[in-house]
Amino acid sequence: MYFIQTDKPLYLPGQTVHFRVFSMDTKFRPTYQLYSIIELEDPNNNRIGQWLNETSNSKLLQLSYPLNSETREGTYTIIVTVGEHKTYHRFKVEKYVLPKFDVTMNVKEEVSIGEENFETKVHIWTACARKCYSKGVRPFQLRIYNSEALHINPEELQILPPCETVTKQTDKTGCALFEFEMSSFTKIDKKVVRDELHVSATAEEEGTGVSLSQTKRIEISYIIGKLAFVEPPKIYEQGTNLGGRVKAVHYNDTPIPHMPLYLFEGNIWFARSLQNLTTDSDGFATFSFSTDTFNGDIDLSISASPTLEYHVYRKTHIPTGRHIVHQSQPPVDTKTVSSLKIKSSNTALPCGKEVDIATDYSFVHEPQGSVDIMYLVLSRGAIVSGGQKQVQVEDKPVNEGEVSFKLNVTPDMVPVIQVVVYAVLPSMNVIAHNAEFSTEKCFSNKVSLEFSPSSAVPGEEIKLQLTAQSDSLCGVSAIDQSVLIKEPGKTLDEDRVKTNNI
Structure with missing residues (x-):
């Protein structure tokens, strides 16, 4: 290196x-x-x-x-x-000229077109420490504007996208809060602008003329609310009543009371109406129906419209909420071949600590006896650890279980390790599996x-x-x-x- x-x-x-x-x-x-x-x-x-x-x-x-x-x-x-x-x-x-301060800006990544106002918070920090810095800095200038469309007609070139420029002095904490009306940026013909805003904050130091800018982009969303199933059932048995709750909220997650909702079954092309609902004062509505006539998975949809339909581009809408309930199946022995499977991890293994690496095993139609499950740990092409675990095979069609081994994560294993497990079964068949784990970055x-x-x-x-x-x-x-x-x-x-x- x-x-x-x-x-x-x-x-x-x-x-x-x-x-x-x-x-x-x-x-x-x-x-x-x-x-x-x-x-x-x-x-x-x-x-x-x-x-x-x-x-x-x-x-x-x-x-x-x-x-x-x-x-x-x-x-x-x-x-x-x-x-x-x-x-x-x-x-x-x-x-x-080296600046004595830094500028940060807190804005939403997305704003709904249904919002009346949205805020932008700007903060000045000293260069030497994360402390507020307001003395010796001229008032902030914040500029917000729409982006021009990628392709516009020649006659539309003279239409300027909306733009607002506001100047404010920071408070004693080094902050300045700006508020804008959404309607200021939605009146113009949508063919002229894109569905995004650009916010640019500029601060200038008095005496030196040194200035710093920070720019952020905000997406404009036409979603004005959300519909969702609340803790819905995942499995049903045919002939029972299937029930649950749905919730309707505005773009800012506040409940929508007394809102008519429509429960459907099936996809958008072959939807069948099940029930008409109305939310209570907290935005919730309850549903229940018989499953006597159902066979198979049930695709449920909750809509703000009496018919299921795709939303129109650049039109305000509330997306349809969906949930699939699976029909319960009688338990069956689906294991047909023996296997090993290492359990993966979504987080990096902590450096300097001991962790458990678990493996699920399944031995199918194997004679009674014992099996040694071997494991190897590799990093950068070299074996850094290894060992074995013994399990007993009983006289039954399928033997299933889990074994684990402890691994001390060291700096030599950074940034990735490969784990290989394998076993020679009593039938002399060989099974194996491998998985990769990321580790925290550390040095010895x-x-x-x-x-x-x-x-x-x-x-x-x-x-x-x-x-x-x-x-x-x-x-x-x-x-x-x-x-x-x-x-x-x-x-x-x-x-x-x-x-x-x-």
């Missing part, structure tokens, strides 16, 4: 770019490496710097490149070549940094204490938090390390 790390993601013309190159094996240990060529390219892909046959000698290879004061602004690329493998890292050069070498004192004024001397395992190869860099506001997400972190070439 090869990595390139610059001391910051953004440079001014005339500054010096300091960067490191290092390599690690699959266990994240530094390795000796000969880099045949290291190149630096400008935004036009011209090579402006190169280093030949550099070696790391199992350490960090530290290099630098001074930028000319007339350096072209844009994105530059560092390319490290080892044999046929190339690793890339990009940084920007631009003239900038725990590194920590601590400043003393934890806060200081400019010019004050502070101490930095770094703690790691003995003989660790450590690299330390310091960066102004304001740089990360302009170029967030560009630093080397555990996610980038763990997902690199693994």
Whole structure:
């Protein structure tokens, strides 16, 4: 694995770019490496710097490149070549002033066309900490507008999409709350605009003229309510009464009282009306009907319309609620072949903890005896754990059960493990199964940094204490938090390390 790390993601013309190159094996240990060529390219892909046959000698290879004061602004690329493998890292050069604050905006991802008003909340934070920052910042300017349609007629080009611009001063918490009327953005011909809004918040620092913007997109939905079955039955027996409840709510989940509803059976083309209902003051309605004439699964629909129909594009509507009730079946022995099945997990296995890996087994028409279920755990192509569990086969057509084994999740298993289980049955048949599990990202070498004192004024001397395992190869860099506001997400972190070439 090869990595390139610059001391910051953004440079001014005339500054010096300091960067490191290092390599690690699959266990994240530094390795000796000969880099045949290291190149630096400008935004036009011209090579402006190169280093030949550099070696790391199992350490960090530290290099630098001074930028000319007339350096072209844009994105530059560092390319490290080892044999046929190339690793890339990009940084920007631009003239900038570091901001002292950041801007966040809280808006809904979707608003209903049935809403009268919707809100947008904007917050200013300091660059050095997540604290409110309202002094020295001019009033917020918030701009909200419709997007133009992708294709419009020439005569419609002169119709401008709705746009509102509002300016507000933040309160003492650094917040500003904006409220807009939905009707302001729905009056125009729908052929001219798309069903989305763009919200742009801009804050400017007094004295420096430094400004930051945040933009979000909001989808406009024509759904003005929801219909749903509440804790409906999943299975019914023919001849019994099937009952349940339905609920009707507005787009904001408030109940719709005294609303006529219609219960159907079957799909939209062959729907049969079962009952007419009316919601109570809490938006609920109860239904019940006999299943004497039903045979098979029942496809139920609850609708706000007396007939089941597809909604019209760009028309307000309440979607039909659906639920399928399955007819109960007498139990039968469906097992025909022996099998093993590892139980999967939807969550990442916690690093540094012991977990249970469970396997369901089914032995069909096997002679009485014992079976050893073997398991192997692999990570990055190597076996990291293994063992066996013995189960007894009784004298009956089908033997079913579950076995589990404990696995201590270690950093060597990151980020994915493969589990293989297999068994040789008394009949000499072999069965097997495999599954993949993701793990939390962690390292065996725990590194920590601590400043003393934890806060200081400019010019004050502070101490930095770094703690790691003995003989660790450590690299330390310091960066102004304001740089990360302009170029967030560009630093080397555990996610980038763990997902690199693994």
